[in-house]
Amino acid sequence: MVYYYSIAVVLGICTILFLGLLIQKKKEESKRRKEMELLSAQRHLEESRDKLATLRKLLYEIENQLTNNKHYHATKKEELIQVAKQLKEVEENKMEIQRAIDQDAHSEELNLLNNRLKLNLEKLTELSAEAQDLQGKVDNLGKAVMQNEEEINQLQLKISQAESELEYNREVVKSKERLINS
Numbered sequence: 001m002v003y004y005y006s007i008a009v010v011l012g013i014c015t016i017l018f019l020g021l022l023i024q025k026k027k028e029e030s031k032r033r034k035e036m037e038l039l040s041a042q043r044h045l046e047e048s049r050d051k052l053a054t055l056r057k058l059l060y061e062i063e064n065q066l067t068n069n070k071h072y073h074a075t076k077k078e079e080l081i082q083v084a085k086q087l088k089e090v091e092e093n094k095m096e097i098q099r100a101i102d103q104d105a106h107s108e109e110l111n112l113l114n115n116r117l118k119l120n121l122e123k124l125t126e127l128s129a130e131a132q133d134l135q136g137k138v139d140n141l142g143k144a145v146m147q148n149e150e151e152i153n154q155l156q157l158k159i160s161q162a163e164s165e166l167e168y169n170r171e172v173v174k175s176k177e178r179l180i181n182s
Helices: 002-102 107-181
Strands: none
């Protein structure tokens, strides 16, 4: 009978030791799993930081483009205004020459006035072409400015989302660290 009790006690002790080992193994697996989750969360946090840094760099570049485009737009617009003033002066000069021709100038004067009118028309054509070219550049730069502003708005939205994602990932890392330490 004592023999059976001894066997029962030994089996009980073995069972308790076995259960203790199982519990210890489960704790170690749980800790290892939590550590892996922490590493994964830290990796996501680093990816979020990289994404945010990339978006901010892109925003900086587009803001520089916008500044340059605004500067060139203003410069070309001013050039266009100057050409328009020159066109107006040349047009007024043409009208004066035409009036003088219409007032029956002498034949010598008429030849000089016709030559001046030809030169004036050439200058008028040249200035008109320059004005059209400048107007095209001003229009293109205006479109580029609007496009840059739209890109900046979109990037600011993406940056805001990336900042939220970064903050979320920070909180996840903190919670994983607390789980490991507890």
